[in-house]
Amino acid sequence: NAGVTQTPKFQVLKTGQSMTLQCAQDMNHEYMSWYRQDPGMGLRLIHYSVGAGITDQGEVPNGYNVSRSTTEDFPLRLLSAAPSQTSVYFCASSRWGELFFGEGSRLTVL
Amino acid sequence: GDSVTQMEGPVTLSEEACLTINCTYTATGYPSLFWYVQYPGEGLQLLLKATKADDKGSNKGFEATYRKETTSFHLEKGSVQVSDSAVYFCALSTEGGGSNYKLTFGKGTLLTVNP
Numbered sequence: 001n002a003g004v005t006q007t008p009k010f011q012v013l014k015t016g017q018s019m020t021l022q023c024a025q026d027m028n029h030e031y032m033s034w035y036r037q038d039p040g041m042g043l044r045l046i047h048y049s050v051g052a053g054i055t056d057q058g059e060v061p062n063g064y065n066v067s068r069s070t071t072e073d074f075p076l077r078l079l080s081a082a083p084s085q086t087s088v089y090f091c092a093s094s095r096w097g098e099l100f101f102g103e104g105s106r107l108t109v110l
Numbered sequence: 111g112d113s114v115t116q117m118e119g120p121v122t123l124s125e126e127a128c129l130t131i132n133c134t135y136t137a138t139g140y141p142s143l144f145w146y147v148q149y150p151g152e153g154l155q156l157l158l159k160a161t162k163a164d165d166k167g168s169n170k171g172f173e174a175t176y177r178k179e180t181t182s183f184h185l186e187k188g189s190v191q192v193s194d195s196a197v198y199f200c201a202l203s204t205e206g207g208g209s210n211y212k213l214t215f216g217k218g219t220l221l222t223v224n225p
Contacts, residue, residue: 004153033212035215040217041217042114042199042215042216042217042218043154043199043213043215044215045212045213045214048212058212090153090154092153092154097142097159097161097203098156098159099146099154099156099213100155101153101154101155102153103151103152103153104152104153
């Protein structure tokens with residue numbers, strides 16, 4: 001089982017560049033979410049979706065966009081990267097009270 | 111708003127020692143409580159959970175009891191192994207309807223177990 005797959009695993013950007021972090025799940029879960037993990041901060045929710053066509057903001061949504069056109073995919077877009085967005089990003093899906101996480105995408109913004 | 115406070119790390123133990131990682135929470139309503147574990151280089155995975163007061167979650171020798179009176183969900187293990195070395199996250203959810211998917215996490219506690 002692939003579970004939750006994130007790409008890329010590593011990315012270096014320059015300030016002002018845009019990019020998309022991809023997330024795909026093969027478990028037919030309705031709920032998907034994006035978190036960022038920073039040292040000493042735990043995980044903070046960026047955006048989430050309760051189904052195709054429905055998205056909402058989490059705790060730290062500024063500078064990020066999401067869309068959910070299919071059940072399987074939930075990409076996270078950085079519109080104009082800033083050094084404060086240097087972090088490890090985790091995508092997760094859930095159906096019955098348990099989150100299944102991808103392996104993470106480490107992003108560095110110079 | 112909801113919040114989770116867990117003990118600061120890092121925690122370093124010898125193999126077969128007892129482990130307790132404290133976790134307390136603040137939430138409106140009646141949250142569900144979780145412990146997630148993150149092994150080096152991996153994503154988080156659910157370790158155990160409890161959905162109502164006095165429930166005990168258990169898995170892989172780890173236990174935690176949902177204490178509503180003290181708003182706590184401490185993680186315990188009687189004898190740790192080197193393979194338990196990881197970061198442990200306490201989390202809560204106040205989403206209802208059987209879909210506890212919007213979690214608030216603590217900052218994480220790094221556990222290192224030496225042979």
